[in-house]
Amino acid sequence: MEIVHVYTKLRSEFGRECLFSDRPAELLVDVPPDPSLALQFIQKTHRDQAVQACRDMSEHQVNTERFESDSCGINHVEGGWPKDVNPQEMEQTIRFRKKVEKDESYINSILQLGSAMEHCIRQNNAVDIYQEYFEDEEEVEESQEPPSAKTINVFRDPNELKRTVTGLSWHPDGGRKLAAAYSCLEFQKTSRETSLDSYIWDVENPNRPEMTLKPASPLVCLDYNPKDSHTLVGGCYNGQIAYWDTRRGSQPVEVSSVEHSHRDPVYKIIWLQSKTGTDAFSASTDGQVLWWDVRRLSEPTECLVLDPSREGHLDRALGGVSLEFESTMPTKFMVGTEQGVVMSCNRKAKTPAEKIVCTYDGHHGPVYALQRNPFFPKNFLTVGDWTARIWSEDIKESSIMWTRYQMSYLTDACWSPVRPAVFFTVKMDGVLDIWDILFKQNDPTLSLKVCDEALYSLRLQDNGRLVACGSQQGGATLLEICSGLSTLQKNEKSLLAAMFERETKREKILEARQRELRLKERSRSEQSREEDTGRDDGDDPPDQLISRAETDFYSVVETETRRRRDREEQNVCEEKEVKDEDF
Amino acid sequence: MAEVEETLKRIQGQKGVQGIIIVNSEGIPIKTTLDYPSTVQYAGLIQQLVMMARSTVREIDPQNDLTFLRVRSKKNEIMIAPDKDYFLIVIQNPSD
Numbered sequence: 001m002e003i004v005h006v007y008t009k010l011r012s013e014f015g016r017e018c019l020f021s022d023r024p025a026e027l028l029v030d031v032p033p034d035p036s037l038a039l040q041f042i043q044k045t046h047r048d049q050a051v052q053a054c055r056d057m058s059e060h061q062v063n064t065e066r067f068e069s070d071s072c073g074i075n076h077v078e079g080g081w082p083k084d085v086n087p088q089e090m091e092q093t094i095r096f097r098k099k100v101e102k103d104e105s106y107i108n109s110i111l112q113l114g115s116a117m118e119h120c121i122r123q124n125n126a127v128d129i130y131q132e133y134f135e136d137e138e139e140v141e142e143s144q145e146p147p148s149a150k151t152i153n154v155f156r157d158p159n160e161l162k163r164t165v166t167g168l169s170w171h172p173d174g175g176r177k178l179a180a181a182y183s184c185l186e187f188q189k190t191s192r193e194t195s196l197d198s199y200i201w202d203v204e205n206p207n208r209p210e211m212t213l214k215p216a217s218p219l220v221c222l223d224y225n226p227k228d229s230h231t232l233v234g235g236c237y238n239g240q241i242a243y244w245d246t247r248r249g250s251q252p253v254e255v256s257s258v259e260h261s262h263r264d265p266v267y268k269i270i271w272l273q274s275k276t277g278t279d280a281f282s283a284s285t286d287g288q289v290l291w292w293d294v295r296r297l298s299e300p301t302e303c304l305v306l307d308p309s310r311e312g313h314l315d316r317a318l319g320g321v322s323l324e325f326e327s328t329m330p331t332k333f334m335v336g337t338e339q340g341v342v343m344s345c346n347r348k349a350k351t352p353a354e355k356i357v358c359t360y361d362g363h364h365g366p367v368y369a370l371q372r373n374p375f376f377p378k379n380f381l382t383v384g385d386w387t388a389r390i391w392s393e394d395i396k397e398s399s400i401m402w403t404r405y406q407m408s409y410l411t412d413a414c415w416s417p418v419r420p421a422v423f424f425t426v427k428m429d430g431v432l433d434i435w436d437i438l439f440k441q442n443d444p445t446l447s448l449k450v451c452d453e454a455l456y457s458l459r460l461q462d463n464g465r466l467v468a469c470g471s472q473q474g475g476a477t478l479l480e481i482c483s484g485l486s487t488l489q490k491n492e493k494s495l496l497a498a499m500f501e502r503e504t505k506r507e508k509i510l511e512a513r514q515r516e517l518r519l520k521e522r523s524r525s526e527q528s529r530e531e532d533t534g535r536d537d538g539d540d541p542p543d544q545l546i547s548r549a550e551t552d553f554y555s556v557v558e559t560e561t562r563r564r565r566d567r568e569e570q571n572v573c574e575e576k577e578v579k580d581e582d583f
Numbered sequence: 584m585a586e587v588e589e590t591l592k593r594i595q596g597q598k599g600v601q602g603i604i605i606v607n608s609e610g611i612p613i614k615t616t617l618d619y620p621s622t623v624q625y626a627g628l629i630q631q632l633v634m635m636a637r638s639t640v641r642e643i644d645p646q647n648d649l650t651f652l653r654v655r656s657k658k659n660e661i662m663i664a665p666d667k668d669y670f671l672i673v674i675q676n677p678s679d
Contacts, residue, residue, distance in 0.1 A: 081609075081611060096611075097613050097614070100607060100613050101587070101613065101614070105668060106587075106613075106668075106669065107586065107587055109666040109667070109668060109669050110587050110590065110591075110605065110669065110671065111586060111587065111590060112666070113664040113666055113669070113670075113671040114587075114590035114591070114593075114594060114671065115590075116650070116651060116664050117594060117662060117664050117671055117673055118590075118593065118594055118597070120651065120653065120662050121594065121597045121599075121600065121662070121673065121675055122597065124599070124660065124675055124677040125597065125598050125599060125677060128677060130655065
């Protein structure tokens with residue numbers, strides 16, 4: 001059915017004026033609020049919400065993949081000759097040239113250019129604007145810029161399964177090459193696919209190693225021969241020693257026989273100074289230090305068992321983890337052991353008992369690095385557990401200087417070859433610390449986080465500016481140290497000598513005092529032995545001792561954390577105060 | 584023609600001048616006082632350098648143009664005068 005509205009109007013009424021009338025407001029609909037509906041609403045907490053009418057944006061980070069660059073030469077062949085001229089034919093080229101020379105524009109432009117050129121040439125001849133005026137003056141004092149170091153290159157392990165960089169050695173001539181030993185030192189973590197190779201890297205090219213060394217078992221350490229830069233000697237994980245000549249390829253020229261080698265991984269191998277330049281010695285955790293002549297690696301020339309009782313018992317021997325040899329003192333050498341003891345030995349002793357001269361007991365864990373100061377050979381640096389210690393040869397009781405306990409384990413250290421007061425340490429949290437003991441003794445002068453994983457090895461180049469550190473994931477990072485930390489400062493040697501002397505004297509005095517006290521104790525205890533029966537500390541049952549040690553430990557940890565928290569709170573309070581002041 | 588020769592002789596006679604090369608816009612050396620292989624090398628390398636320098640100057644200010652280029656090195660100085668169709672390259676050793 002259609003809905004239709006019919007509207008009729010008289011014809012005479014079309015166009016008539018509309019007559020509006022007024023009438024009061026009329027209430028049409030009234031809807032009162034229903035309180036029961038309000039109960040269905042839940043009150044929500046007020047919240048500030050910002051609203052902006054703008055386009056949706058999103059943030060995204062992009063990092064390009066490591067790109068491999070390769071240098072190659074381009075052959076420049078002559079081009080540009082017009083098609084009808086053959087560049088090889090002398091006649092045609094000469095004809096072409098003569099034609100150009102007759103060209104009008106050629107003459108004009110050459111005349112113009114010639115005059116401009118002459119002006120500059122005469123200028124050059126008149127005054128040498130590049131003359132050095134202040135050549136004779138001494139170098140101005142280095143501005144006090146903060147110490148810094150920057151990463152130059154990272155050499156990554158090209159294999160899929162990454163191994164730790166356990167040993168590094170710089171090429172002796174100029175240090176353009178770095179040899180790195182790769183092995184997996186974690187117990188039973190090596191799988192069949194891990195590669196056994198170690199590499200020699202060219203400093204300029206991080207994309208590809210310059211040379212591969214292929215031992216029969218992964219190399220734990222290696223060393224370039226300081227006399228002959230083509231030869232290297234390396235210690236393997238299975239205890240063998242291998243000798244390479246880089247001119248002869250990747251396979252070792254000779255490998256020591258398994259029966260006469262070490263029975264544990266060779267942790268350190270160093271070339272010795274000898275007339276033939278072919279002697280090296282190695283240390284391993286099987287308790288032996290073996291001397292080798294690389295011309296005949298079938299058996300060692302000499303052997304020393306690191307037995308502290310000096311009787312040569314292998315089962316009581318301490319495992320060697322680091323070696324130290326200074327070419328200025330060819331008869332003495334030092335071994336750092338797994339048990340934290342450093343042994344100073346004399347090679348030329350007649351009897352094996354006299355070989356071990358003295359021991360220094362200082363660390364709670366293995367002594368991973370051991371090096372004499374190149375300027376003060378009487379003092380040496382050791383690193384192990386969470387501290388780095390500096391010792392003087394004369395004081396056997398304790399080190400003369402030491403750092404405070406760091407947050408993570410120290411794995412390697414070495415002195416700077418140019419500045420006697422600077423040494424470098426690497427830690428298991430991936431931090432490289434540079435210590436300048438003339439500047440600050442409590443903290444490192446510069447602390448750099450090199451990578452996220454642990455750093456295991458460290459080696460400085462002979463010029464003191466480049467340092468290479470190797471990490472657990474097979475990345476060897478090359479850093480350049482700022483000139484402030486790698487140039488000898490004035491009076492540095494004398495200041496450092498004075499510092500070492502002072503510390504040595506302090507230790508000597510302390511030692512003397514300890515001895516005095518001990519003597520007094522002994523004489524007193526002998527006198528009154530019958531009277532004091534059970535009051536000695538040593539008679540306490542071991543449980544009480546343990547519990548006392550525990551409570552001591554926990555109280556120390558608590559005070560330290562409380563002190564830290566207080567310091568943080570103080571910092572936060574200070575910040576808040578500053579903020580309030582702004583308002 | 585003779586004026587060109589005279590100009591070049593005058594330049595060559597200046598103190599310290601080691602060599603002169605005239606290269607056309609296509610990189611062909613027209614005239615040179617050095618041996619041929621070095622000339623070819625200079626021509627190729629310097630042309631690229633001039634292109635780059637010129638484009639740099641023009642990008643910074645399009646109204647500007649390169650008039651002269653001097654490359655000072657430890658051992659000598661290479662001066663390049665570019666033109667629309669030709670370059671004049673002079674190698675001088677100005678150690679007094």
